[in-house]
Amino acid sequence: MNLIALPAFTDNYIWMLHDGAHAAVVDPGDAAPVEAALDRLQLQLTAILVTHHHHDHVGGVDALRERLTGPVYGPAREPVPPPFEPLHGGDCIEVLGLRFDVIDVPGHTAGHIAYAQRDAPSAPLLFCGDTLFSAGCGRLFEGTPAQMLASLSRLAALPGDTRVCCTHEYTLSNLRFAAAVEPDNAVLSAHTRHCQALRAIAQPTLPSSMALELQINPFLRSREPAVVAAARAQGAASADPVAVLAALREWKNRFR
Ligand code: ZN
Numbered sequence: 001m002n003l004i005a006l007p008a009f010t011d012n013y014i015w016m017l018h019d020g021a022h023a024a025v026v027d028p029g030d031a032a033p034v035e036a037a038l039d040r041l042q043l044q045l046t047a048i049l050v051t052h053h054h055h056d057h058v059g060g061v062d063a064l065r066e067r068l069t070g071p072v073y074g075p076a077r078e079p080v081p082p083p084f085e086p087l088h089g090g091d092c093i094e095v096l097g098l099r100f101d102v103i104d105v106p107g108h109t110a111g112h113i114a115y116a117q118r119d120a121p122s123a124p125l126l127f128c129g130d131t132l133f134s135a136g137c138g139r140l141f142e143g144t145p146a147q148m149l150a151s152l153s154r155l156a157a158l159p160g161d162t163r164v165c166c167t168h169e170y171t172l173s174n175l176r177f178a179a180a181v182e183p184d185n186a187v188l189s190a191h192t193r194h195c196q197a198l199r200a201i202a203q204p205t206l207p208s209s210m211a212l213e214l215q216i217n218p219f220l221r222s223r224e225p226a227v228v229a230a231a232r233a234q235g236a237a238s239a240d241p242v243a244v245l246a247a248l249r250e251w252k253n254r255f256r
């Protein structure tokens, strides 16, 4: 199975899985990069997976329907362009012969879902939309810090070798923020150098891995003493992980 990140807009990725004949895409905000890849690789589009309703994730769905021979899957509680197969946390779908579990991850949007696959001989996959970014997390447009903490904890429980397929190339700016939170985190500084080298040659910094995110992502580290201390210095009311995550998110929103 092949995994490709198709760049879209200024910093989105549309993830494509294909087996050489059939393809599935995740969050096609724009149809053009998907159509170009289908043509170039001579693939038939058999599934579209949607994580949440934002336009940069669903904008290309309708235009792709004429090439699509299978379902559009999406979160039951969000306005995905109809018709689509509504999914809830705990559901399971089969895509290109792989089994994906649906995980509820409210916070960025109210009905946001993620797709986790862990039955392949290769490393497991996670399509997490705008919930988890490398070294960061999505903005809380429709949810609370408590919801986002619970959602991130569900993702953090996935196997360490899970390939984390985020939908935005925000890694370098997230790493700048993470370094402000944890200036003494050596894994963070080493990974920053690695990502700077990748971006210098216009390569994606993704997929990341869950094991790495647990070491570098402040939003997955709200119980780490250094992260708690930094959040307290930025106004976190207590060391409670929800208060820490809330303070981190507020801090990140104003961080330049
Ligand atoms: Zn979004």
Ligand code: FE
Pocket: 054, 056, 057, 130, 167, 168
């Ligand atoms: Fe987005």
